[in-house]
Amino acid sequence: MSVTQYEFQLPELGYSYDALEPHIDARTMEIHYTKHHQAYVNNLNAAVKGTPLEGKTLDEIMGTPGLSMAVRNNGGGHWNHTFFWKLLKKDGGQPTGNVLQAINSKFGSFDEFKTQFSQAAATRFGSGWAWLCKQADGSVEICSTPNQDNPLMPDAQSCGGTPILGLDVWEHAYYLNYQNRRPDYITAFFNIINWQEVERLYNAN
Known part of the structure; x- marks a missing residue:
């Protein structure tokens, strides 16, 4: 199938499916990336075709109020997952710098941040995301959003600002390995956060 210059495409993952084991297993990564993310891309292309959104960037679409549910869900799914893959790294280490x-400054300690972020992720009812966002004054806030919403959407109930960290808590992100044990998946996430990328995002916004 030919691809037009305006069609969204699945981004490069940047690492092998087994790169994050044992925290995220290879089969989950493969299905998550090639099936779920690809479906968001395909459905987004279909949803924007022939509309005023065709040809706009993904960020521009995310900032557009009043999106149809098809664009909101699939555009959000594409943006969120493209963002998420870059935040993952084997032996991610600890945050540093700014x-x-x-x-x-916000939470008093990194451990307290982990506690509050984990709570936001664990208590998101159903499917959704937990976020750490940078505000205009340089401070950071934790929030969560339902489904594939994200803080860039002007009508999302979120902390606003610019996302610098996000965690997918849809069951497809963890169910093969963790079943219903979402808290265990959240704990594992802290072993594979690419804090260099989080720092880059913080400094760039």
Whole structure:
């Protein structure tokens, strides 16, 4: 199938499916990336075709109020997952630099940030995402959104600002390995956060 210059495409993952084991297993990564994310891309292309949104960037679409549910769900799914893959890294380490200072200023310690972020992820009812967002004054806020909403959407109930960290808590992100144990998946996530990317995002916005 030919691809027009306006069609969205699945981004490069940047690492092998088994790169994040044992925290995220290879089969889950493969299905999540090639099936779920690809479906969001395909459905988004179909939803914007022939509309005023065709030809706009993904960020422009995310910032458009009043999106149809098809564009909101699939555009959000594409944006969120493209963002998420870059935040994952084997042996992610600990935050440093400006983002650590912002975390400590807001939450008092990195451990307290982990507690509050984990709570936001664990208590998101049904499917959704947990976020850490940078505000205009340089501070950071934790929030969560339902489904494939994200803080860039002007009508999303979120902390606003610019996302610098996000965690997918849809069951498809963890169910093969963790079944219904979402808290275990959240704990594992802290072993594979690419804090260099979080720092880059914080400094860039």
